[in-house]
Amino acid sequence: xxxxxxxxxxxxxxxxxxxxxxxxxxxxxxxxxxxxxxxxxxxxxxxxxxxxxxxxxxxxxxxxxxxxxxxxxxxxxxxxxxxxxxxxxxxxxxxxxxxxxxxxxxxxxxxxxxxxxxxxxxxxxxxxxxxxxxxxxxxxxxxxx
Amino acid sequence: xxxxxxxxxxxxxxxxxxxxxxxxxxxxxxxxxxxxxxxxxxxxxxxxxxxxxxxxxxxxxxxxxxxxxxxx
Numbered sequence: 090x091x092x093x094x095x096x097x098x099x100x101x102x103x104x105x106x107x108x109x110x111x112x113x114x115x116x117x118x119x120x121x122x123x124x125x126x127x128x129x130x131x132x133x134x135x136x137x138x139x140x141x142x143x144x145x146x147x148x149x150x151x152x153x154x155x156x157x158x159x160x161x162x163x164x165x166x167x168x169x170x171x172x173x174x175x176x177x178x179x180x181x182x183x184x185x186x187x188x189x190x191x192x193x194x195x196x197x198x199x200x201x202x203x204x205x206x207x208x209x210x211x212x213x214x215x216x217x218x219x220x221x222x223x224x225x226x227x228x229x230x231x232x233x234x
Numbered sequence: 235x236x237x238x239x240x241x242x243x244x245x246x247x248x249x250x251x252x253x254x255x256x257x258x259x260x261x262x263x264x265x266x267x268x269x270x271x272x273x274x275x276x277x278x279x280x281x282x283x284x285x286x287x288x289x290x291x292x293x294x295x296x297x298x299x300x301x302x303x304x305x306x
Contacts, residue, residue, distance in 0.1 A: 091269040169266040170282050171273060233238040233278040
């Protein structure tokens with residue numbers, strides 16, 4: 090598994106774990122309020138911080154581990170034609186997934202007219218899109234072209 | 235898993251015949267990562283035309299001595 094594959098896998102898992110935490114807190118708050126909890130900086134900010142720390146931390150740790158094991162440490166993290174091709178394919182597919190999630194959130198809003206629910210649905214769509222982008226990278230690195 | 239591309243290659247064979255050239259050394263010569271050389275040798279990735287020419291030049295052979303077509 091290459092440096093980029095490992096990094097995307099770690100980031101995808103970070104998004105899923107932090108996303109599950111986000112929706113667990115929203116669910117807890119909603120149960121206490123007996124209605125959909127309004128968005129707040131505490132929960133959303135915590136999600137962003139956890140994802141950023143895990144993602145950046147894994148890329149930095151993987152980079153230093155790979156550099157120690159590589160014959161030529163300067164080449165760790167290089168991005169070549171195959172990386173660009175995989176990146177382009179993965180981003181294109183992930184953008185469709187994100188768009189579909191966004192449209193579904195808007196359709197849901199048309200039925201419920203609840204802005205809080207719309208916010209959480211859009212956050213969910215973005216999380217799914219981000220996780221899909223990461224896992225599509227891993228998938229595309231392993232399939233044949 | 236997706237069907238393999240119909241392009242075959244003799245990169246591994248030529249590399250080994252060329253003083254057991256390492257995958258890293260070939261990667262450096264043609265300007266790609268070692269993972270890309272591995273993917274090319276495994277037939278999982280068809281390189282760009284530019285990289286194909288660079289590979290042929292490294293081994294001092296023609297393009298068709300490195301790559302072949304295995305499709306209809």
